[in-house]
Amino acid sequence: MSNTSFESKPEHRSKRPSLFGPLLLIGLGVVLLLNTLNIVEGATWQTLLNLWPLLLIAAGLDGLWRGEGFVGSMVVMGLGAIFMLANLNILAVSPWSFIIRFWPLIIIGFGLDLIIGQRSSISALISVLIGLAIVGGMVALAFFGPVSLASSQAMQNYTFEQPLEGATSARLIIDSVGGNIFLSPGAQNQTLIEGDLALNPRENAYPHYTVQAGRGIFNLDTRNVVSVTSRFDEANWKLRVNQQVPLEIETKHSVGNQTIDLRVLNVEKIDLENVLGNALVYLPEDSVMEGSASSVIGDLSVVVPEGVDARLEVETGITSVSFPPSFIREGDFIYSSESARANPDIDLRLEQTIGSIRISLAD
Structure with missing residues (x-):
């Protein structure tokens, strides 16, 4: 009677291709098309420069798509949103001032990704919820935090x-x-x-x-x-x-x-x-x-x-x-x-x- 041994082989999940390049090309093409049709006012490069925070948002979406980390990707998207709001004159506070004050949130986000990981759909859901909470906190601090926190001490x-x-x-x-x-x-x-x-x-x-x-x-x-x-x-x-x-x-x-x-x-x-x-x-x-x-x-x-x-x-x-x-x-x-x-x-x-x-x- 022959002995048959079964050796378990690790499963290799194929990594999803990056979306960053395609999203970048699509966004660039849309802006150039709108500028060519005179729908977007101003010089083409100036328009592109005002929309550069879309690169951060695209990078965050790419991280979510490839499963490289949910909390960190959400934080990167949140930063992109804050810069975009500033470029559109919706956010009065300087985004660079915000980054200098609250940059540890970025480290916290990527650290949580390392702890939680993507072991199951439940951990992925928890990561997304934590990421949403951090992004919400970032936006709230950008709108309300610096003014209220700084008012306690005079220049x-x-x-x-x-x-x-x-x-x-x-x-x-x-x-x-x-x-x-x-x-x-x-x-x-x-x-x-x-x-x-x-x-x-x-x-x-x-x-x-x-x-x-x-x-x-x-x-x-x-x-x-x-x-x-x-x-x-x-x-x-x-x-x-x-x-x-x-x-x-x-x-x-x-x-x-x-x-x-x-x-x-x-x-x-x-x-x-x-x-x-x-x-x-x-x-x-x-x-x-x-x-x-x-x-x-x-x-x-x-x-x-x-x-x-x-x-x-x-x-x-x-x-x-x-x-x-x-x-x-x-x-x-x-x-x-x-x-x-x-x-x-x-x-x-x-x-x-x-x-x-x-x-x-x-x-």
Whole structure:
């Protein structure tokens, strides 16, 4: 009598194909079609940029379809919905401010997926219900949480004034976690920089200044504990600088907006960085300047004075670029005039990963 042994083989479930690519193509085709038929107003790329949160929603749907995790996929879809509401001007609170406050919800979602898994239809149902609860909480916090949570603590006012102390040129380094930076001329003759800062609770400003061989180096940064009480929309830094002293200006900004007015300043070099938010730069009217301005996600706007020869190099990702019809574009370079090719007054590199670059002439 022969012995027959049966060896159990693990079941291999065929993985469902990804829907992300097809959904992306369908969405892109729909937007392009609506734009071609003049049903959707505005430039095609600007329309696409406003709808970019659909990528997060599509990624979440793809995760649900492939069974790669229900809670995490729902959380990703919730983030996409929040960004979409902000782009449609339905949500007044900055979504980036929301992400900084409540990003641990993303980790919680994916952690719950690892615990619950997809062992049965019941666990899948539980995961979906938990995901819906987290998404509902995210939307509720986006609409109601930041205002109510932040109202318990007032913003802090901080004022400073830094004399030149014999410096005949200077470098300014401004480092901010979040808020709005407004830099413009207006400091007194013997003052390098002065400012009025509105700081978040538990945030402290640390200005530092040294003079070496007639060159002043001024640093301004903060030590900010980011929490639910952080109100980046109200954290305004109003900085006024000396317009006579030759300057190098460097800003490092994480979340929020920058307005940098260089029109009457004596600026030799700039290096502006913005991670999330918008940046508006007024270029100098009577200075030979070089430098760069970069942003990861947002809008980068540059205003060129009339009659200034500017050479602007643009490096883009998912980015729309607009400039005056009198300007000349050749590849990655945009010139304000023919003479700007060989001997520009301003040589500036503009980098934008996701968003738009807007170049305009001063009124």
